[in-house]
Protein backbone atom coordinates (compact mmCIF):
# COMPACT_ATOMS: atom_id res chain seq x y z
CA UNK A 500 0.00 0.00 0.00
CA UNK A 501 2.84 2.36 0.91
CA UNK A 502 4.51 1.63 -2.40
CA UNK A 503 1.22 2.21 -4.22
CA UNK A 504 0.75 5.60 -2.56
CA UNK A 505 4.33 6.52 -3.27
CA UNK A 506 3.92 5.60 -6.95
CA UNK A 507 0.69 7.59 -7.06
CA UNK A 508 2.38 10.70 -5.66
CA UNK A 509 5.32 10.40 -8.06
CA UNK A 510 2.95 9.98 -11.03
CA UNK A 511 0.81 12.93 -10.05
CA UNK A 512 3.83 15.16 -9.72
CA UNK A 513 5.01 14.32 -13.23
CA UNK A 514 1.72 15.08 -14.96
CA UNK A 515 2.29 17.86 -17.47
CA UNK A 516 1.10 21.21 -16.20
CA UNK A 517 1.60 23.18 -19.42
CA UNK A 518 -1.38 25.29 -20.39
CA UNK A 519 -3.31 24.00 -23.34
CA UNK A 520 -5.23 25.86 -26.01
CA UNK A 521 -8.86 25.38 -25.13
CA UNK A 522 -11.06 25.30 -28.19
CA UNK A 523 -14.57 24.11 -27.35
CA UNK A 524 -15.67 23.49 -30.94
CA UNK A 525 -15.65 19.70 -30.87
CA UNK A 526 -17.42 19.45 -27.52
CA UNK A 527 -19.95 22.08 -28.60
CA UNK A 528 -20.56 20.44 -31.96
CA UNK A 529 -21.08 16.97 -30.47
CA UNK A 530 -23.73 18.48 -28.16
CA UNK A 531 -25.43 20.12 -31.14
CA UNK A 532 -25.39 16.87 -33.17
CA UNK A 533 -26.76 14.87 -30.23
CA UNK A 534 -29.59 17.31 -29.57
CA UNK A 535 -30.63 17.78 -33.20
CA UNK A 536 -30.98 14.63 -35.36
CA UNK A 537 -31.79 16.79 -38.42
CA UNK A 538 -28.48 18.60 -38.00
CA UNK A 539 -26.62 15.27 -37.78
CA UNK A 540 -28.33 14.16 -40.99
CA UNK A 541 -27.49 17.43 -42.81
CA UNK A 542 -23.88 17.32 -41.67
CA UNK A 543 -23.41 13.64 -42.56
CA UNK A 544 -24.94 14.20 -46.00
CA UNK A 545 -22.52 17.05 -46.60
CA UNK A 546 -19.55 14.96 -45.45
CA UNK A 547 -20.60 12.04 -47.67
CA UNK A 548 -21.04 14.37 -50.64
CA UNK A 549 -17.51 15.63 -50.03
CA UNK A 550 -16.22 12.04 -50.04
CA UNK A 551 -17.94 11.42 -53.39
CA UNK A 552 -16.32 14.55 -54.72
CA UNK A 553 -13.94 13.34 -57.45
CA UNK A 554 -10.61 13.14 -55.71
CA UNK A 555 -7.87 14.98 -57.49
CA UNK A 556 -4.63 13.09 -57.62
CA UNK A 557 -1.70 14.42 -55.61
CA UNK A 558 0.01 15.50 -58.83
CA UNK A 559 -3.03 17.39 -60.08
CA UNK A 560 -3.79 18.80 -56.66
CA UNK A 561 -1.04 21.41 -56.79
CA UNK A 562 -2.28 22.74 -60.12
CA UNK A 563 -5.95 22.38 -59.10
CA UNK A 564 -5.70 24.39 -55.91
CA UNK A 565 -3.62 27.10 -57.52
CA UNK A 566 -6.44 27.82 -59.97
CA UNK A 567 -9.08 28.39 -57.32
CA UNK A 568 -10.36 31.96 -57.41
CA UNK A 569 -9.99 34.05 -54.28
CA UNK A 570 -13.15 34.01 -52.15
CA UNK A 571 -14.00 37.14 -50.15
CA UNK A 572 -16.08 36.60 -47.02
CA UNK A 573 -18.06 39.52 -45.56
CA UNK A 574 -17.71 39.68 -41.79
CA UNK A 575 -19.71 41.29 -38.99
CA UNK A 576 -18.11 41.59 -35.56
CA UNK A 577 -20.49 41.69 -32.58
CA UNK A 578 -18.63 43.20 -29.61
CA UNK A 579 -20.44 42.45 -26.36
CA UNK A 580 -19.02 44.40 -23.46
CA UNK A 581 -19.72 44.83 -19.79
CA UNK A 582 -16.66 46.92 -18.92
CA UNK A 583 -15.11 49.70 -21.05
CA UNK A 584 -11.97 47.57 -21.61
CA UNK A 585 -14.10 44.87 -23.24
CA UNK A 586 -15.38 47.44 -25.73
CA UNK A 587 -12.27 46.95 -27.86
CA UNK A 588 -11.24 49.59 -30.38
CA UNK A 589 -11.80 49.52 -34.14
CA UNK A 590 -8.01 49.24 -34.45
CA UNK A 591 -8.08 46.04 -32.39
CA UNK A 592 -10.74 44.62 -34.73
CA UNK A 593 -8.71 45.67 -37.78
CA UNK A 594 -5.64 43.90 -36.36
CA UNK A 595 -7.62 40.64 -36.27
CA UNK A 596 -8.88 41.05 -39.84
CA UNK A 597 -5.29 41.72 -40.89
CA UNK A 598 -4.11 38.46 -39.26
CA UNK A 599 -6.94 36.44 -40.85
CA UNK A 600 -6.06 37.80 -44.28
CA UNK A 601 -2.38 37.08 -43.80
CA UNK A 602 -2.93 33.55 -42.49
CA UNK A 603 -5.46 32.46 -45.12
CA UNK A 604 -3.39 33.97 -47.96
CA UNK A 605 -0.03 32.57 -46.74
CA UNK A 606 1.16 36.12 -46.23
CA UNK A 607 1.92 35.65 -42.56
CA UNK A 608 5.30 36.93 -41.42
CA UNK A 609 6.32 33.65 -39.79
CA UNK A 610 6.25 31.11 -42.65
CA UNK A 611 10.06 31.08 -42.42
CA UNK A 612 9.70 29.04 -39.23
CA UNK A 613 7.97 26.13 -40.99
CA UNK A 614 10.35 23.13 -40.89
CA UNK A 615 11.75 22.22 -44.31
CA UNK A 616 9.87 18.90 -44.30
CA UNK A 617 6.56 20.82 -44.37
CA UNK A 618 7.32 23.98 -46.36
CA UNK A 619 6.00 22.51 -49.62
CA UNK A 620 2.64 21.88 -47.91
CA UNK A 621 2.12 25.47 -46.75
CA UNK A 622 -0.49 26.94 -49.06
CA UNK A 623 -2.28 30.13 -49.99
CA UNK A 624 -5.91 29.22 -49.20
CA UNK A 625 -7.26 31.95 -51.49
CA UNK A 626 -9.81 33.09 -48.91
CA UNK A 627 -9.97 36.63 -47.59
CA UNK A 628 -12.13 38.54 -45.13
CA UNK A 629 -13.64 42.01 -45.22
CA UNK A 630 -15.79 43.93 -42.75
CA UNK A 631 -19.32 44.37 -44.08
CA UNK A 632 -20.19 47.71 -45.71
CA UNK A 633 -23.93 47.11 -45.82
CA UNK A 634 -26.11 45.70 -43.06
CA UNK A 635 -28.97 43.22 -43.69
CA UNK A 636 -31.38 46.16 -44.27
CA UNK A 637 -29.10 47.73 -46.87
CA UNK A 638 -27.86 50.53 -44.64
CA UNK A 639 -24.24 51.64 -44.32
CA UNK A 640 -22.26 49.89 -41.59
CA UNK A 641 -18.69 49.61 -40.38
CA UNK A 642 -19.22 45.86 -39.92
CA UNK A 643 -18.66 46.35 -36.18
CA UNK A 644 -21.62 46.23 -33.81
CA UNK A 645 -21.04 47.28 -30.21
CA UNK A 646 -23.48 46.32 -27.52
CA UNK A 647 -23.37 46.81 -23.80
CA UNK A 648 -24.53 43.79 -21.83
CA UNK A 649 -25.23 43.09 -18.18
CA UNK A 650 -23.81 39.60 -18.51
CA UNK A 651 -20.37 39.27 -16.92
CA UNK A 652 -19.19 36.13 -18.69
CA UNK A 653 -20.32 33.63 -21.28
CA UNK A 654 -20.25 29.88 -21.88
CA UNK A 655 -20.37 27.73 -25.03
CA UNK A 656 -24.19 27.79 -24.86
CA UNK A 657 -24.88 30.33 -27.64
CA UNK A 658 -26.47 32.93 -25.35
CA UNK A 659 -24.24 35.61 -26.93
CA UNK A 660 -25.98 34.93 -30.26
CA UNK A 661 -29.39 36.15 -29.11
CA UNK A 662 -30.47 39.62 -28.01
CA UNK A 663 -33.09 37.99 -25.79
CA UNK A 664 -30.35 36.47 -23.62
CA UNK A 665 -28.16 39.57 -23.38
CA UNK A 666 -26.25 38.90 -26.60
CA UNK A 667 -26.82 40.18 -30.12
CA UNK A 668 -28.77 38.45 -32.89
CA UNK A 669 -26.80 37.12 -35.85
CA UNK A 670 -26.94 38.97 -39.13
CA UNK A 671 -28.24 36.67 -41.89
CA UNK A 672 -25.60 33.96 -41.77
CA UNK A 673 -26.17 33.08 -45.42
CA UNK A 674 -24.49 36.37 -46.30
CA UNK A 675 -22.26 37.23 -43.32
CA UNK A 676 -19.67 35.47 -41.20
CA UNK A 677 -20.83 36.41 -37.70
CA UNK A 678 -18.07 36.72 -35.10
CA UNK A 679 -19.12 37.37 -31.51
CA UNK A 680 -16.37 38.82 -29.31
CA UNK A 681 -17.28 38.48 -25.65
CA UNK A 682 -15.90 37.67 -22.23
CA UNK A 683 -15.98 33.88 -22.57
CA UNK A 684 -15.27 32.08 -19.32
CA UNK A 685 -11.51 31.97 -18.66
CA UNK A 686 -11.08 28.30 -19.53
CA UNK A 687 -12.30 28.91 -23.10
CA UNK A 688 -10.59 30.74 -25.97
CA UNK A 689 -13.33 30.26 -28.53
CA UNK A 690 -15.67 27.96 -30.40
CA UNK A 691 -17.26 27.73 -33.82
CA UNK A 692 -20.11 26.06 -35.65
CA UNK A 693 -19.32 23.69 -38.49
CA UNK A 694 -21.33 24.26 -41.71
CA UNK A 695 -24.95 23.14 -41.41
CA UNK A 696 -25.66 24.69 -38.00
CA UNK A 697 -29.00 26.41 -37.52
CA UNK A 698 -28.69 29.81 -39.24
CA UNK A 699 -29.18 31.90 -36.10
CA UNK A 700 -26.26 30.12 -34.37
CA UNK A 701 -23.91 29.91 -37.34
CA UNK A 702 -20.59 31.66 -36.70
CA UNK A 703 -17.60 31.99 -34.45
CA UNK A 704 -17.22 33.09 -30.81
CA UNK A 705 -13.88 34.47 -29.54
CA UNK A 706 -12.84 35.55 -26.06
CA UNK A 707 -12.26 39.32 -26.01
CA UNK A 708 -8.67 39.24 -24.74
CA UNK A 709 -7.46 36.92 -27.50
CA UNK A 710 -9.17 38.78 -30.36
CA UNK A 711 -6.64 40.64 -32.50
CA UNK A 712 -3.09 41.46 -31.61
CA UNK A 713 -3.41 42.61 -28.08
CA UNK A 714 -0.84 44.81 -26.42
CA UNK A 715 -2.06 44.09 -22.90
CA UNK A 716 -2.40 40.36 -23.40
CA UNK A 717 0.95 38.65 -22.96
CA UNK A 718 -0.34 35.11 -22.98
CA UNK A 719 0.47 32.48 -25.57
CA UNK A 720 -2.65 33.56 -27.49
CA UNK A 721 -1.86 37.18 -28.37
CA UNK A 722 -1.24 36.85 -32.11
CA UNK A 723 -4.81 36.43 -33.32
CA UNK A 724 -4.47 32.74 -34.15
CA UNK A 725 -7.45 31.68 -32.03
CA UNK A 726 -9.64 33.39 -34.63
CA UNK A 727 -7.71 31.83 -37.53
CA UNK A 728 -8.24 28.39 -35.94
CA UNK A 729 -11.96 28.92 -35.21
CA UNK A 730 -12.67 30.32 -38.67
CA UNK A 731 -10.93 27.16 -39.93
CA UNK A 732 -13.60 25.12 -38.10
CA UNK A 733 -16.36 27.36 -39.51
CA UNK A 734 -14.92 26.42 -42.92
CA UNK A 735 -15.24 22.73 -41.96
CA UNK A 736 -11.66 21.99 -40.89
CA UNK A 737 -11.27 19.51 -38.05
CA UNK A 738 -8.49 19.20 -35.50
CA UNK A 739 -5.51 17.31 -36.95
CA UNK A 740 -5.98 14.37 -34.55
CA UNK A 741 -9.71 14.10 -35.37
CA UNK A 742 -10.56 14.67 -31.68
CA UNK A 743 -9.76 11.10 -30.78
CA UNK A 744 -6.65 8.95 -30.38
CA UNK A 745 -5.16 8.89 -33.91
CA UNK A 746 -8.44 10.11 -35.37
CA UNK A 747 -9.04 11.37 -38.90
CA UNK A 748 -9.36 15.02 -39.92
CA UNK A 749 -10.66 14.03 -43.40
CA UNK A 750 -7.62 15.69 -44.98
CA UNK A 751 -5.04 13.50 -46.77
CA UNK A 752 -1.99 15.72 -46.63
CA UNK A 753 -1.99 16.37 -42.87
CA UNK A 754 -0.15 13.44 -41.26
CA UNK A 755 -2.12 11.31 -38.79
CA UNK A 756 -1.53 12.48 -35.24
CA UNK A 757 -2.02 10.71 -31.91
CA UNK A 758 -3.30 13.78 -30.10
CA UNK A 759 -2.92 17.56 -29.91
CA UNK A 760 0.33 19.43 -29.39
CA UNK A 761 0.67 22.37 -27.04
CA UNK A 762 3.18 25.11 -26.29
CA UNK A 763 5.87 25.46 -28.94
CA UNK A 764 7.10 21.98 -29.89
CA UNK A 765 10.47 21.62 -31.56
CA UNK A 766 10.89 19.74 -34.82
CA UNK A 767 10.50 16.81 -35.23
CA UNK A 768 7.65 16.27 -32.79
CA UNK A 769 7.33 12.52 -32.56
CA UNK A 770 4.85 11.04 -30.10
CA UNK A 771 5.51 7.61 -28.58
CA UNK A 772 3.18 4.87 -29.92
CA UNK A 773 2.05 7.33 -32.55
CA UNK A 774 0.10 6.42 -35.66
CA UNK A 775 2.32 8.80 -37.60
CA UNK A 776 4.86 6.81 -39.64
CA UNK A 777 6.78 9.88 -40.86
CA UNK A 778 10.20 10.78 -39.50
CA UNK A 779 9.12 14.43 -39.75
CA UNK A 780 6.53 13.78 -37.02
CA UNK A 781 3.46 15.89 -36.34
CA UNK A 782 2.53 18.98 -38.35
CA UNK A 783 2.31 20.91 -35.06
CA UNK A 784 2.63 24.28 -36.85
CA UNK A 785 -0.69 23.72 -38.65
CA UNK A 786 -3.38 26.22 -37.62
CA UNK A 787 -5.65 23.30 -36.69
CA UNK A 788 -3.33 22.00 -33.94
CA UNK A 789 -3.24 23.41 -30.38
CA UNK A 790 0.27 24.95 -30.38
CA UNK A 791 0.73 28.52 -29.10
CA UNK A 792 -0.13 31.40 -31.45
CA UNK A 793 3.55 32.12 -32.13
CA UNK A 794 4.08 28.55 -33.38
CA UNK A 795 1.14 28.19 -35.80
CA UNK A 796 2.01 29.04 -39.40
CA UNK A 797 0.15 27.11 -42.11
CA UNK A 798 -2.75 25.36 -43.81
CA UNK A 799 -2.25 22.58 -46.41
CA UNK A 800 -3.63 22.13 -49.98
CA UNK A 801 -5.94 19.39 -48.64
CA UNK A 802 -7.37 21.78 -46.07
CA UNK A 803 -7.75 24.45 -48.76
CA UNK A 804 -9.65 21.98 -50.94
CA UNK A 805 -11.98 21.07 -48.07
CA UNK A 806 -12.71 24.76 -47.41
CA UNK A 807 -13.29 25.59 -51.08
CA UNK A 808 -15.64 22.59 -51.43
CA UNK A 809 -18.09 24.54 -49.24
CA UNK A 810 -18.49 27.20 -51.93
CA UNK A 811 -19.44 24.91 -54.83
CA UNK A 812 -23.02 24.94 -56.17
CA UNK A 813 -25.56 24.10 -53.44
CA UNK A 814 -22.81 23.59 -50.83
CA UNK A 815 -23.42 25.17 -47.40
CA UNK A 816 -21.34 28.33 -47.83
CA UNK A 817 -22.11 29.04 -51.49
CA UNK A 818 -24.58 31.79 -50.51
CA UNK A 819 -21.71 33.95 -49.23
CA UNK A 820 -20.57 34.36 -52.84
CA UNK A 821 -23.89 36.15 -53.52
CA UNK A 822 -23.77 38.42 -50.49
CA UNK A 823 -24.50 42.13 -50.99
CA UNK A 824 -22.71 42.93 -47.72
CA UNK A 825 -19.67 44.41 -49.47
CA UNK A 826 -21.69 46.47 -51.95
CA UNK A 827 -22.54 50.12 -51.54
CA UNK A 828 -25.48 50.66 -49.14
CA UNK A 829 -28.73 50.59 -51.14
CA UNK A 830 -30.67 52.20 -48.33
CA UNK A 831 -28.56 55.33 -47.91
CA UNK A 832 -31.30 57.53 -46.47
CA UNK A 833 -32.17 55.22 -43.61
CA UNK A 834 -30.85 55.67 -40.12
CA UNK A 835 -27.87 53.56 -39.17
CA UNK A 836 -28.22 50.10 -37.66
CA UNK A 837 -29.94 50.81 -34.34
CA UNK A 838 -27.98 48.16 -32.47
CA UNK A 839 -24.72 49.97 -33.17
CA UNK A 840 -24.01 51.38 -29.75
CA UNK A 841 -21.43 54.08 -30.30
CA UNK A 842 -22.98 56.72 -28.05
CA UNK A 843 -20.45 58.19 -25.64
CA UNK A 844 -20.70 56.64 -22.22
CA UNK A 845 -19.09 57.47 -18.92
CA UNK A 846 -18.02 54.83 -16.39
CA UNK A 847 -16.93 55.24 -12.78
CA UNK A 848 -14.42 53.06 -10.91
CA UNK A 849 -14.46 51.91 -8.20
CA UNK A 850 -18.18 52.06 -7.62
CA UNK A 851 -19.03 52.13 -4.71
CA UNK A 852 -16.14 54.47 -4.00
CA UNK A 853 -14.36 55.60 -0.83
CA UNK A 854 -11.71 58.29 -1.36
CA UNK A 855 -11.26 58.70 -5.09
CA UNK A 856 -13.07 57.85 -8.32
CA UNK A 857 -11.63 57.33 -11.77
CA UNK A 858 -13.78 58.25 -14.74
CA UNK A 859 -13.51 56.42 -17.99
CA UNK A 860 -14.95 57.29 -21.31
CA UNK A 861 -15.67 54.86 -24.15
CA UNK A 862 -15.01 57.17 -27.11
CA UNK A 863 -11.83 57.35 -29.17
CA UNK A 864 -11.97 61.14 -28.88
CA UNK A 865 -10.85 62.68 -25.60
CA UNK A 866 -13.34 64.69 -23.57
CA UNK A 867 -13.48 68.21 -24.94
CA UNK A 868 -13.44 69.89 -21.51
CA UNK A 869 -11.97 68.54 -18.31
CA UNK A 870 -14.58 70.11 -16.04
CA UNK A 871 -16.86 68.06 -13.84
CA UNK A 872 -19.79 68.72 -11.52
CA UNK A 873 -21.03 66.37 -8.78
CA UNK A 874 -24.71 66.46 -7.81
CA UNK A 875 -26.67 64.69 -5.10
CA UNK A 876 -29.97 62.91 -5.79
CA UNK A 877 -31.98 66.11 -5.28
CA UNK A 878 -30.00 67.73 -8.10
CA UNK A 879 -28.01 70.07 -5.87
CA UNK A 880 -24.48 70.78 -7.06
CA UNK A 881 -22.01 69.83 -4.31
CA UNK A 882 -18.61 69.92 -5.94
CA UNK A 883 -17.03 70.97 -9.16
CA UNK A 884 -13.58 71.32 -10.55
CA UNK A 885 -11.12 70.20 -13.16
CA UNK A 886 -9.94 66.65 -13.24
CA UNK A 887 -6.54 65.53 -14.38
CA UNK A 888 -5.81 62.00 -15.52
CA UNK A 889 -9.42 61.02 -14.91
CA UNK A 890 -9.02 60.93 -11.09
CA UNK A 891 -11.33 62.89 -8.79
CA UNK A 892 -11.25 63.02 -5.00
CA UNK A 893 -14.61 62.34 -3.31
CA UNK A 894 -13.20 62.33 0.23
CA UNK A 895 -15.29 65.35 1.22
CA UNK A 896 -18.65 63.76 0.36
CA UNK A 897 -20.82 62.03 2.96
CA UNK A 898 -21.99 58.48 2.27
CA UNK A 899 -24.77 58.34 -0.32
CA UNK A 900 -25.71 58.30 -3.98
CA UNK A 901 -24.30 60.93 -6.35
CA UNK A 902 -24.18 61.86 -10.02
CA UNK A 903 -21.19 63.19 -11.87
CA UNK A 904 -21.58 65.22 -15.06
CA UNK A 905 -18.94 66.04 -17.65
CA UNK A 906 -19.24 67.87 -20.94
CA UNK A 907 -18.34 66.27 -24.25
CA UNK A 908 -18.86 68.58 -27.23
CA UNK A 909 -22.53 69.42 -27.26
CA UNK A 910 -23.42 66.54 -24.96
CA UNK A 911 -23.53 66.20 -21.20
CA UNK A 912 -22.56 62.76 -19.93
CA UNK A 913 -23.78 61.59 -16.57
CA UNK A 914 -22.88 58.62 -14.43
CA UNK A 915 -24.16 57.52 -11.05
CA UNK A 916 -21.89 56.43 -8.20
CA UNK A 917 -22.18 55.49 -4.59
CA UNK A 918 -19.92 56.84 -1.86
CA UNK A 919 -19.36 54.56 1.15
Ligand code: ZN
Pocket residue numbers: 522523524525728729732738
Ligand atom coordinates in the same frame (compact mmCIF):
# COMPACT_ATOMS: atom_id res chain seq x y z
ZN1 ZN B 1 -10.47 23.85 -32.44
Ligand code: CA
Pocket residue numbers: 747748749750751752753754755
Ligand atom coordinates in the same frame (compact mmCIF):
# COMPACT_ATOMS: atom_id res chain seq x y z
CA1 CA C 1 -4.95 13.86 -42.10
